[in-house]
Amino acid sequence: MKRRSALFVSLGLVASVLTTGSSSQAAPVLARQPLCVAVPGGVSGDVAVVNITNTNASGSGYGALRSSDARSVPSRAAADQFSSVNFAPGSPNPNLAFVTIGSDGRFCYDSDGGSSNVILDLAATIPAGNIDNREPDRLVDTRTPTPTSTPTSVIGQGVSLVPSETEVGRYRTIVTGGFCLVRRLSSPLDRSEDRIEQLAWPEGEQAIIDIASSDVAFRNDSDCGQWLPIGGTPSALRPSNPFPFGDLLVGIDVQPGTYRTTVPVGGFCLVQRLSGFGGSRTEVIDQQAFSEGESGFIEIEATDVGFHNDSDCGTWSRV
Numbered sequence: 001m002k003r004r005s006a007l008f009v010s011l012g013l014v015a016s017v018l019t020t021g022s023s024s025q026a027a028p029v030l031a032r033q034p035l036c037v038a039v040p041g042g043v044s045g046d047v048a049v050v051n052i053t054n055t056n057a058s059g060s061g062y063g064a065l066r067s068s069d070a071r072s073v074p075s076r077a078a079a080d081q082f083s084s085v086n087f088a089p090g091s092p093n094p095n096l097a098f099v100t101i102g103s104d105g106r107f108c109y110d111s112d113g114g115s116s117n118v119i120l121d122l123a124a125t126i127p128a129g130n131i132d133n134r135e136p137d138r139l140v141d142t143r144t145p146t147p148t149s150t151p152t153s154v155i156g157q158g159v160s161l162v163p164s165e166t167e168v169g170r171y172r173t174i175v176t177g178g179f180c181l182v183r184r185l186s187s188p189l190d191r192s193e194d195r196i197e198q199l200a201w202p203e204g205e206q207a208i209i210d211i212a213s214s215d216v217a218f219r220n221d222s223d224c225g226q227w228l229p230i231g232g233t234p235s236a237l238r239p240s241n242p243f244p245f246g247d248l249l250v251g252i253d254v255q256p257g258t259y260r261t262t263v264p265v266g267g268f269c270l271v272q273r274l275s276g277f278g279g280s281r282t283e284v285i286d287q288q289a290f291s292e293g294e295s296g297f298i299e300i301e302a303t304d305v306g307f308h309n310d311s312d313c314g315t316w317s318r319v
Contacts, residue, residue, distance in 0.1 A: 029118050038106050039125065047101070048100075048101055049097075052097060054092060056116060057115070061087055065110075066110060069302055071302060072303065072304075074110055074112040075250070098131075108303055113213070155171060155226075156220065170277060173226060175203050176225040181198070181224075184197045187217065206246035207247055248308070250307055251302070254300060261317070269314070271307070273287075274306035275305050
């Protein structure tokens with residue numbers, strides 16, 4: 001079958017595939033919350049040419065376009081991250097980007113830093129055979145090196161100030177005590193009104209936490225063990241299991257795919273697919289629960305940032 005030729009859409013016929021300030025999507029895009037959209041007539045492997053505009057930004061940040069089959073950009077190691085557009089409060093600064101369409105006919109917009117309304121305009125679709133598309137590789141950067149979102153220090157016990165004492169970024173620990181309780185805070189006083197999010201994990205589970213640039217302080221329980229900056233090495237916890245219990249990074253601790261388990265006697269299994277580890281309910285993409293004796297299935301997608309797996313779930317096997 002002859003493949004269709006590339007169709008370049010003129011500026012007067014640009015199609016808006018998403019406007020997050022519109023009535024159909026009337027909410028800003030928050031950091032580390034993937035936004036995936038379908039390309040009208042899109043074919044897997046073809047390349048969409050998209051104009052990105054960010055408005056009403058709450059702070060400085062970046063956006064990145066990727067295939068829906070690729071891993072979330074902010075969850076990657078610093079050396080593997082890239083940006084398709086940069087934004088800050090004030091006048092918009094649009095940018096044109098190329099992105100490969102995924103197997104489901106979609107591409108995804110990732111962001112980190114401030115929130116913003118996003119306008120994605122489809123300018124053209126190019127057949128895969130007519131272009132050698134790739135994710136950006138940085139060739140030159142003449143700026144003075146600045147700290148990345150990957151922290152270099154460990155977290156102390158009790159309440160610490162962000163970012164002077166606890167750096168912004170993603171951390172993990174294995175809970176060594178009886179019960180690990182942490183809080184992201186808007187004030188070091190740790191009053192009820194100061195608590196942005198509160199998270200807890202039982203002994204033996206792996207815990208992951210995102211500390212945001214908007215946080216003022218962080219409270220760390222002594223039972224949590226030692227929080228360390230996230231690295232690219234998979235967890236060594238319970239190597240006999242396809243993946244450990246607790247919080248997991250998709251693509252590092254657990255690979256995308258379909259898994260099955262039978263909940264053991266006395267167990268109640270709760271699993272969550274996550275777009276981040278800040279503890280917000282908005283980061284829960286999907287949630288499932290299985291009772292004692294039930295056979296449960298889950299599908300972890302490549303676009304997921306994280307996955308939470310209860311210790312009561314038993315042993316998962318890939319289907």
